[in-house]
Amino acid sequence: MTEFLEALIRGLGIGSVYALLALGFVIIYKATRVVSFAQPAFMLTGAVVTSYLTPALGFVLVTGLSFFLSVAAAAIVTALLALVLERVLVRPMVGRAVFVIAIITLGIDIAVRTVVTGYIGIGARPIGFPWGIETIQVLGLSVQIRHLVMMGTVALLGGLLYLFFQRTPFGLAMRAAAFDQEAAMTQGVSVGAVFGTSWALAGGLAAVAGALVSTGAGVDRQLWVIALIALPAIILGGLDSLGGAVIGGLAVGVVEQLVGSYQRDYAPWLGDNVATVAPYALMLLVLLVRPYGLFGTPEVRRV
Amino acid sequence: MRINKLGLQTGAVLAALALVATGCRGGDDGGGGGGGEGAIDAPGVTSEPCPDAVNQDNGCIYLGTISDLSAGPFAALGGPITDAQAAFWQRVNEDGGIEGYDIDATEYVRDNLYNPETHSQLYTEIEPDVLALAQTLGSPTTLAILDRMKEQSVIGAPASWTSLWGFEDNILESGSSYCVDAMNAVDYYVEQDDAQSVMAVGFPGDYGGDGAAGAEAAAEANGIEFAEFVETAPGAEAQAGAVSAIVRADPDVVILGVGPTETAVIVGQAAAQGYQGRFVGLAPTWNPALLESPAAEALQGLFTHAGPWGSFGTDTPGHEAMRTALGDVDPNDGYTSGWAWSYPLKAALESWLSGDYDKTREGLVEAVGDLESVDFEGMLPEEAGDRTQDNDIFRQTVLSSVDPEADAGLTVLQDFTEGPSAAGFDFTGACFEG
Amino acid sequence: MSTTLPPKTEDGSSPVAPATPTDRRAKRTRLWGRPAFFQSYEQQLALFDTWSKRVGVAVVVVVGFALTQVFSDDILRSLALAFVLAIAALGLNMVTGLAGQVSLGHAFFIGIGAYTAAAISGDPEARTIGYGIEEMWIWLPAAGLVAAVFGVIVAPIATRLRGLYLAIVTLGLVFLGEHVFREWSSLTGGAGVGRSAAEPVLFGFDFSDAGSDSMFTRDQQMYVLMLVLLLVFALAARNIGRSKVGRSFAAVRDRDMAAEMMGIDLPRTKTLAFALSSFYAGCAGGLLYTITGYFDPGSFNLLLSVQIIAMVLIGGAGTVSGTIAGALFVAMLPTIVRNLVAPNLTFISTLPSETPNVFQVEQILYGLLIVVFLLFEPRGLFGIWVRFRTYWKSWPFSY
Secondary structure, eight states: OHHHHHHHHHHHHHHHHHHHHHHHHHHHHHHHSOOOTTHHHHHHHHHHHHHHHHHHHHTTSOTTHHHHHHHHHHHHHHHHHHHHHIIIIIGGGTTSOHHHHHHHHHHHHHHHHHHHHHTTTTSOBOOOOTTTTOEEEETTEEEEHHHHHHHHHHHHHHHHHHHHHHHSHHHHHHHHHHHOHHHHHHTTOOHHHHHHHHHHHHHHHHHHHHHHHTTTTOBOTTTTHHHHHHHHHHHHHOTTOHHHHHHHHHHHHHHHHHHHHHHHHHOGGGOSOGGGTHHHHHHHHHHHHOTTTTTOOOOOOOO | OOOOHHHHHHHHHHHHHHHHHHTTSOSOOSSOSOOTTSSOOOTTEESSOOTTOSSTTSEEEEEEEEEOOSSSTTHHHHHHHHHHHHHHHHHHHHTTOBTTEEEEEEEEEEEOTTOHHHHHHHHHHHGGGOSEEEEEOOHHHHHHHHHHHHHTTOOEEESSOOGGGGGOTTBOOOSOOHHHHHHHHHHHHHHHHOOOEEEEEEOSSTTHHHHHHHHHHHHHHHTOEEEEEEEOOSSGGGOHHHHHHHHHHOOSEEEEESOHHHHHHHHHHHHHTTOOSEEEEEGGGOOGGGGGSTTHHHHHHHEEEEESSOOTTOOSHHHHHHHHHHOSOOOOHHHHHHHHHHHHHHHHHHHHHHSSOOSSHHHHHHHHHTOOOOOOTTSSOGGGGOOSSTTOOOOOEEEEEEOTTSTTSEEEEEEEEOOHHHHHOOOOSOSSOO | OOSOOOOOOTTSOOSOOOOOTTOHHHHHOOOTTOTTOOSSHHHHTOTTOSHHHHHHHHHHHHHHHHHHHHSOHHHHHHHHHHHHHHHHHHHHIIIIIITOOOOSOHHHHHHHHHHHHHHHHSOTTSSSOOOOOOBHHHHHHHHHHHHHHHHHHHHHHHHHOOHHHHHHHHHHHHHHHHHHHHHOHHHHOOTTTOEEOOOOEETTEETTOOOTTOSSOHHHHHHHHHHHHHHHHHHHHHHHHHSHHHHHHHHHHHOHHHHHHTTOOHHHHHHHHHHHHHHHHHHHHHHHHHHHSEEOGGGSSHHHHHHHHHHHHHHOTTOHHHHHHHHHHHHHHHHHIIIIIGGGOTTSBOOTTSSSBHHHHHHHHHHHHHHHHHHHOTTHHHHHHHHHHHHHHHTTOOO
16 A cells, blocks of 8 residues: 555656646647647756756755756746747748648757757756655655655646636736637737747746656656657647646656556566556547547537 | 559650669679779778878778767767767877778768668768778667678677677677676676575666576576566656566666666665665666766665776776877766777777788678787777687676766776676577567 | 649639540540649549649659669668658558548558568568568558558547547557567567568569679669659559549548538548558558668657658648658658758867767758748648749749
8 A cells, every 4th residue: 555655646746747748738739729849848958957057056055945946947948948939930830730830849849959958968967956866754655855846846836827827917818819819819919929928838837847857867868758748648638628737647647657566566468668658548548438638628510 | 533544654664764774873883982002992991091181191991980979869878989989090090090091980970860770871871981880889770780781791890788799790899798797797796795686677678688688597597586577668757667676576686777867766766765785787877977866875885887898987008098088078988988899990900901811891801700809908808809719709797886986986896707607608699589 | 632623614604514425535635724624524533634744744753763873872772761751651641631630640550561561571480470471562462451450440549539639649559559569579579679671572583682793783673663662652642532532531631520411421431541541651661671671669659650740741731742742851851961961061060079069960950941841831842833833824924
């Protein structure tokens, strides 16, 4: 039971990272109806920028604080980068076929990721997370502090996003644009600003996710692969549901960790490394029952 | 639906005509750009000096490099290996070159992205212009060109230590394989600490799988328990299964065949969950950056490195020359490996040019087969370069322990050692199952 | 779109003339310089409906064969690879360009084909599964058929989903498939090892084996083989596109509910699209690795799927010629960047440890060229052709 609960908490921790990434995908999708494949690059950018900032800030600040400030700064830097890339390379494509735009985001991903990877150097870069992989005892379970931090971050950022979308005028404008772009435009909403903001938000969220996921072993070149695991999470939750993204992300994390811990004992015939593909299997199962994910809006079709 | 018959007929006739016309070229690129003197008839050898030559009077021998340099998974290794090899041949040239030739290993460097199709394509591009390959990185990638290397008598230095290379005449491997390293590590801990059980954790295939096969063979030879081979996937978050398997089985020795990131995660988390046994990492598990990772403490306590030669800071003339040649770089054993892998190629070129061999690629292959020893300047024993015997597998491993003070974080724990398992093992093919 | 509707004349009637079975001459003759004027449905659906198309195709084919004399082996080899990728892209074009279902699962079907072909043709003595039947006319259709069967198996899930849901679910297929390929080492050789590919032997003639007395080099033979196969597959794709099946695909793409109203069975049509597309992918998979001779399970990843979808989109979705052009463009892009663009950037370091170095720049350019290309011509290469054609059609008047 202890082992089960510990795996569950690990899963919720990792799942929080997937949730952040999934939120980014969903925010962009809601605003622009495009799945942005540039998220892996932003995730890596956030991690690399953090790894450079933390030691620089570490001289003037207490450890711990410097890490969180660096993550915040990296999120802002990445958000700005996303904003610029959206404005220059994606905005001109508004109204074009969504898959053409998706391929453009993919080209952006290749280019940005290659540049950023150049700054990782020949080793894994330490991220400067103050607690490393230390564990603490919570109710008799040993829990890694970093997993708690991940959960806390997603709770905090999720709450802030909720306030932003529900309580601020611009959040309302974004919701309006997501609902009906033309109607929003006639009401004076700057749809261009909505597009830009959605990319900036998604870039910032991915940057935080990248920094958090590097707390275990530092930033390495293959880190971006994790962003692809957020894809089943968004489908699971439903492409246009922010709450669904969080729940989908957490579910994917938990399933991955539970399968990783127990599959060898209960279903060894599946082969090794099943945990890495378990999220996709879960996604297929859910879609068989609910073709628009758990919380997605079924598309209304008219002739 | 009726197909336009006229169009089809015309097309067929035209195609046939074109096919006949195609016959005119063909078979015209044997030999390639041979030397001007006519003495050496091999591609990639010219009497012109190299670009930016050290010795303007020397001819030039071009060596190709196909490595993982930008976006592939092993780019963190490919870069240092390639740099070290450039420095190695630069030093050879500064010492006057080889028998009137300078060696160029920088003109034909290509990035394979660790993809066999790309690797094969790049090989086709550079093969007519190079004599041999200074580096061909990766197992599936090298296997994709091996048949043609044999056909075209191209030799190449690998950039991996899989046991498969011991059985390929065109591959100039140096040092012990993962399989041998794992055997010697198990033997060492059976002797030193009376280890009773072994487990292997690694990526499947040519690397982790190779080490696991060695560990299993050594466990059998020593009559101790081999718990299991836990296959794992790359990625920091994909190691939960491996960690829980280690903690549950609690073996005395765990042989690791993963990347540095996975090493940090597995060692750190297993230690955090109370595991107190011994981790032995094969050559590519180590990276000095691990000392700055959260797992540094656990690594210092539990980790031993089993590799083919001493780490970056080891005190041999070869290591010393490498450090001098590279100048101010972050110490990393990618450099050490790139440097060490170049010695057999240098020895082969020397004996090919000075000895009584056909001055063709075939002659070079013959010269490689006749190598009895290679001067590794102390990085490896001379007999490690012996390629004359049928069973020319080199079976000595260097064990190193983690030392934050050392150049690349490792100091020698046990210099070249050959345990009874490796000594008594009959190598008949690659250790790993594929 | 390959089948444009005939334009209405001013009085609202269709310009399609009533065609009687005896009126064969009228069906053949087309009005000179009026490519959009059709006198019969047969004309409109003809394989090469205008004289200039016939000549154009003939010229391209002849030039294609003549290139064996012009280019060196390494370029022929890239081109041969590009031709096979074009076959795969033609398959994706059927499901994406014609039937409008975006699939990111193409790499999976390519993998199925590659392993089917390799297993049938493989050496029975080798460590991996092999049945020693080297004849291509056996393993090539088999590779396609097995992949098609998987396409049919997947279709029930796929027909329930639309748009991005479908894209990401088919992406899941790639990950699941990659996992199986890695684990099933008796078939695939296992991750990081791989196995030999199928042998391109046709009626006893081994295209991959150029003996010393041969007129051709190995790469010339493989090039010609792949070119011929591409022509065969392209012709078939064109025919499928103009058949009842192809037109029902287009109807589903344009408005699936409207298509349903017209009596097109949606699940059946989508299943057929997936089956045909997978058949092409399977055949391409079988052929792809005969050029390299060796492949490992890591090849069938998201990157391959994405590369092929980029080919279809850059080509301009829906047309056979556009898809082939797109495939050649995307497949040759790394070679072009490496050999033509990168060497001119002499100010960039060639030392891999320095940043930026030339290898990073190659990657960056590869990404950026795709972006820039689509930015300037979102309709793809076919869009450029349309603009070019329109320009000359209206020349000297620019509007």
